[in-house]
Amino acid sequence: MGSCIGMVLGSGLGSIVDRMEIGERVPFSEAGIPTAGVAGHQGAFLLGRLAGRPVIAMAGRVHLYEGHDAKTVTAGVRWMAKKGVGTLVLTNAAGSLREDQPPGSWMVISDHLNLTGTSPLEGGPNFVDMSAVYDLAIGERLRAIAAGHGWHMGAGVYAGLRGPQYETPAEIRMLRTMGADAVGMSTVLEAMEAKRIGLKVVGLSCLTNYAAGMPSATLDHGDVMATGRNAADKMIRVFREWMES
Numbered sequence: 001m002g003s004c005i006g007m008v009l010g011s012g013l014g015s016i017v018d019r020m021e022i023g024e025r026v027p028f029s030e031a032g033i034p035t036a037g038v039a040g041h042q043g044a045f046l047l048g049r050l051a052g053r054p055v056i057a058m059a060g061r062v063h064l065y066e067g068h069d070a071k072t073v074t075a076g077v078r079w080m081a082k083k084g085v086g087t088l089v090l091t092n093a094a095g096s097l098r099e100d101q102p103p104g105s106w107m108v109i110s111d112h113l114n115l116t117g118t119s120p121l122e123g124g125p126n127f128v129d130m131s132a133v134y135d136l137a138i139g140e141r142l143r144a145i146a147a148g149h150g151w152h153m154g155a156g157v158y159a160g161l162r163g164p165q166y167e168t169p170a171e172i173r174m175l176r177t178m179g180a181d182a183v184g185m186s187t188v189l190e191a192m193e194a195k196r197i198g199l200k201v202v203g204l205s206c207l208t209n210y211a212a213g214m215p216s217a218t219l220d221h222g223d224v225m226a227t228g229r230n231a232a233d234k235m236i237r238v239f240r241e242w243m244e245s
């Protein structure tokens with residue numbers, strides 16, 4: 001398996017690449033991925049180094065809600081695996097269902113609910129084991145590094161929905177009874193594809209807002225992006241320390 005680390009950068013988290021030494025920029029089109037028109041997404045792979053370690057950053061991603069299918073949404077994962085990525089860090093902007101995980105904080109994804117109604121594995125292979133999608137040892141390491149800076153990073157279940165709309169308060173109550181701690185519109189398909197390929201998977205949700213129906217919930221795409229940019233500055237420091245160790 002490759003020793004390179006891949007990172008998929010979610011909405012508002014693209015600033016992580018500012019701290020990379022970038023060698024090569026490959027537009028999504030060269031990997032057969034249509035370029036998304038969503039604000040804050042660059043639509044390119046950046047090959048380079050972070051803290052001396054080889055990394056490939058996928059700046060932006062494509063989503064089901066833009067009309068793409070599960071195979072297209074996961075094309076970047078297959079491309080990075082071919083380029084030698086062995087560990088894939090999937091980041092996203094998500095809504096928090098927990099008062100103790102406020103906007104601006106990060107959550108390590110310990111498991112997910114795939115509520116998209118689709119799968120990149122349709123057409124085979126069938127029956128791939130999804131009992132341990134996320135590498136919890138790496139997750140705990142990142143949480144320990146964050147704690148060393150006095151940053152509480154929670155852990156929990158990410159519910160991946162299709163979107164494009166945010167959830168209703170009733171849907172959030174439903175998701176809470178299903179065991180969700182955070183909710184978003186990405187990551188789960190990429191995690192399943194990465195697991196199929198045999199990559200180590202790390203999932204990190206940047207909690208940008210409280211989900212609908214919670215006290216002080218504000219669901220504005222601009223706020224979501226701004227909160228993500230601030231939290232990205234913390235995560236880059238955590239990444240650096242992890243890669244240096």
Ligand code: 6GU
Pocket residue numbers: 093094095096161163165166167183184185208209210211212219224
């Ligand atoms: Cl509250 N829901 C979903 N589906 N995605 C989000 C979100 C909420 N907040 C940021 N991304």
